[in-house]
Amino acid sequence: MQPLELSAIDLVTAIRQGDVPAVQVAEAFLDRIAKVDGVIHAFLHVDRTAALERAADIDARRKAGKPLGPLAGLPVAVKDALCTADQPTTCASKMLAGYRPPYDAEVVARLRAADAVIVGKTNMDEFAMGGSNENSAFGPVHNPWDVSRAPGGSSGGSAACVAADMAPVAIGSDTGGSIRQPAGLCGITGLKPTYGRVSRRGLVAFASSLDQIGPMTRSAADAALVMEAIAGHDPGDATSLANAVPPYASLLEQPLTGLRIGRVAEHFGPGLDPEVAHGVEEAFAAFKAAGATIHDVELPHAKYGIATYYLVAPCEASSNLARYDGAHYGHRAEPGRGHHSSGAPTGGFESPLVEMYCRSRAEGFGPEVKRRIMLGTYALSSGYYDAYYAKALRVRRLIRQDYLDAFREVDLIGGPVSPTPAFPLGEKTNDPLAMYLVDMYTVGTNLAGIGGISFPCGFTKGGLPIGFQLQGPALSEPLLLRAADRYQRLTDWHRRRPKLPA
Amino acid sequence: MTTSSATAEPFITVIGLEVHVQLLTRTKLFCGCSTKFGSPPNTQVCPTCLGLPGSLPVMNRHAFDLAVRAALALDCTIAPFTKWDRKNYFYPDLPKGYQISQYDLPFSSDGCLEVVDSKGAFARKVGIIRVHLEEDAGKSMHDEAAGTGDSRIDLNRAGTPLCEIVSQPDLRSPQEARAWLNELKLLLVYLGVSDCNMQEGSLRVDANVNLHIPQPDGRIAKTPIVEIKNMNSFRSVERALTYEAARQWEEWQATKEEMGKKPKQTRGWDDPAGLTRPQRQKEESSDYRYFPEPDLVPVTVSEADVAAARAAMGEPPTVLRKALEATWKISAYDADVLVNQGRDLVGYFEDLATRVGEGKVASNWMQQDVLRTLNERGGTIADFPVRPEQVADIIARIAKGDFDTSRGREIFAEVLASGRAVDDVVAGMGIAAVSDDDLVALCRELLAANPKIVADVKGGKEQAAAGLIGQAKKKNPNANPGKVRQICLDLIKAMG
Secondary structure, eight states: OOGGGSOHHHHHHHHHHTSSOHHHHHHHHHHHHHHHHHHHOOEEEEOHHHHHHHHHHHHHHHHTTOOOOTTTTOEEEEETTBOOTTSOOOTTOGGGTTOOOSSOOHHHHHHHHTTOEEEEEEOOSGGGOOSSSTTOTTOOOOBTTBTTBOOOSSSHHHHHHHHTTSOSEEEEEESSSTTHHHHHHHTOEEEEOOTTSBOOTTBOOSSTTTOEEEEEESSHHHHHHHHHHHBSOOTTOTTSOOSOOOOHHHHTTSOOTTOEEEEEGGGGSTTOOHHHHHHHHHHHHHHHHTTOEEEEEOOTTGGGHHHHHHHHHHHHHHHHGGGOSSSSSSOOOOSOOSOOTTOOOOSOOSSHHHHHHHHHHHHHSOHHHHHHHHHHHHHHSTTTTIIIIIHHHHHHHHHHHHHHHHTTTOSEEEEESSSSSOOBTTSSTTOHHHHHGGGTTTHHHHHHTOEEEEEEEEEOTTSOEEEEEEEESTTOHHHHHHHHHHHHHHOOGGGOOOOOOO | OOOHHHHHSSSEEEEEEEEEEEOOOSBOSSSSOBOOTTOSTTOSOOHHHHTOTTOOOOOOHHHHHHHHHHHHHTTOEEOSEEOOEEEEOOOTTOTTSEEEEOOSSOSEEEEEEEEEOTTSSOEEEEEEEEEEEEEOOOEEEEOOGGGTSOEEEEOSSTTOEEEEEEEOSOBOSHHHHHHHHHHHHHHHHHHTSOOOOTTTTSEEEEEEEEEEEEOTTSOEEEOOOEEEEEEOSHHHHHHHHHHHHHHHHHHHHHHOOOSOSSOOEEEEEETTTTEEEEOOOOTTTTOOOOEEOTTSOOEEOOHHHHHHHHHTTOOOHHHHHHHHHHHHOOOHHHHHHHHTTOHHHHHHHHHHHHHHSOHHHHHHHIIIIIIHHHHHHOSOGGGOSSOHHHHHHHHHHHHHTSSOHHHHHHHHHHHHHHOOOHHHHHHHTTOOOOOHHHHHHHHHHHHHHOHHHHHHHHTTOGGGGHHHHHHHHHHOTTSOHHHHHHHHHHHHHHHO
């Protein structure tokens, strides 16, 4: 039995039945990491010893006839934005290099309670700010389908490690597309659940009203399995939803007959790569063949999504990232030693404290994080608040209303995940605005607080994955997963694997 | 009404107060850490109040309910919908870089608290602009030795629930300000909302003050508003305001500068030096970049919630004062003295008055004996060694004529000092009722020995009999002076 080739569902079944020991499964994936991650750089931290110990414990418990959790022995990679008490949590920032949280994120705790084996922490854009993973302070991730290209972001490490068989399941976070877009560019399945469906406690905050954790897997069925373990109310997160968690995996069996999928004409406007457009249209056709009906719907305010997102998210980020000031933890600049690497002037600070603040933040944050902190600070300043932040909140309500209106006519909305397939590393790094546009199809989901899923629907002639996105109303995860699963029963795009140098 | 000083001064002092009180909750506003005062630094902390990455706040509903109770007692309107906002600024005792507070939708607004001087010097209804809830910051301890020492941060206090009460500028003298603060503190302690201990920082006051100066042309000139900080007692508040009013008057005479576009000046009170000094503004104080706190959901307050808070309120001091006056027929002044000592002392008084059956007598004993000795000894009425039933016993025996009031006071003092029962003390002091026969015999003896006094009394100077009472007390300390006087007068009258 070759564990690397099994789905998450088959892996947990095999381990539970004793067909394969959890240790052997863990070793297979850890060996794969050791073999290919030198090229991909999906991981910032791998804890081989702890993972093997954990797997051995599960095997021992199985042999002793003790009960096992629903994810027993399943290797899971976790984005480095989620706190882990036994591993560093850096958010791919120099600011938090070496930082070890004293507690597990709620999702990590739930994974452990389900007996998953956490293999390591995945690379990402610094503080989840970016769409290519090039904003990691520890170096970019390479797309397994073409290592000269970006894997997308910000959960690029999580996407790449699943695509390259280094883990069957990864956990990502999605603030404006950070699960769905890298999943699309890496040819895997990524679910951004409804806001509040999965606890944010222990997820290092980027934009609190938009952040949501979700599974990144090889298939929708695997995502359903993971969702059953991580979703649910957490009294420690005031924004978490109290609704009962449905049995996502068993709900997959219901047929799609009568499903109404919306198609937004604007999604096929300028900027969309023709090969991506073709792949997406093929997917619509496949859904139609499976019994769904396709309807034109309008999202009149979708064109303001990027502008709105790039006010709301930086405003919240400017406040959320204020705590990284060098005073309590994280990077602190050494006092008064002349010029520092960023070239910011020294001297002229009003106090040693202010100098410590300024220099710690100047040194600890990368350029994109600084850019967003400045954007947010500016937009929240007195005299600008109404023109920027308050107006963005009003547009956000309109965007949410657009979705509510559309979902009166259709059950789900389909379309592209990202305007292009994976782009070459370095292509957009000097053009932040071009980089921001990679989120144009995904930010609406977060602004509306609803759910979205992306999965592969074809490949370009150059062999790069094309992603399809479905968006659904609040708490429509059962339907999103079921639709994606039905599609994956009819197609095999999600089974394709990149050829990596041996 | 005006204060006596205001009539002498060519200006009106206009004062508004901002009071922060820590709420009496066991745990913090947004996490489960203890709020206990005085623990070793940084021992009552968790990821949330330390502001660690990924931590989230969850509102302590009990703190919110306590705050609603306080706002109701301050006659405020309770908003049915309120939200939290972030107030952003950098300071080492603020670990998240923002304080969770309330900005444009405080949970309550538009109330008032009246302060009436029981001596009649002033009565002032002071408007409350708003009461809102926020989290406290930690404490910075600066080692200022040679200016080189490190600063240390204690985050035990970070996240403690804090109620901010902002008054209208309705106060008109430093004395009124102090009296109003006393009344506010009394109210909050009565409500069980806060212990208002200024030494432990559970009550903090900032004052805004300026002068309104009538001009010859009828216009009112207003001096620039100054905010005074660093006042550590109500006495300091009164002193600082008095100083600041005088300083502004001098400055006005020198500069004629009026309230204008310049931002409000902040001055710190230097208590030992007895003056205010300009304070450097916090770097970002001009722009806190408030925005709605996305980690918390808005709070809804139903009518049932308000009713529950009202039910938990009990009798506030103003109501209690009137109730004591009416029930026990005591003066407004007496009721004020008793109520100002707190709910427990009022309970003691009510117990005593019920046993004695007479409010005025009970009130006199409370003020002259219980309160006086309590103040001398320190401590609280709850552990005061002489219990109401004992005081009532002493008063009853005085009424019966066992001994006089001054003797009763001695017994009270001895019960207090020895902790013994009243009976024991009475017996130990050789106090026993003197029979009427013995008293008559004693009086006859005295009259025989004091022909001069007898003659004076016969001549119409009844007050001369007082000399006999002193002598009677010397011969028998248990002799009742009233009875001695009456018997002597009767005997002299009988002599013809």
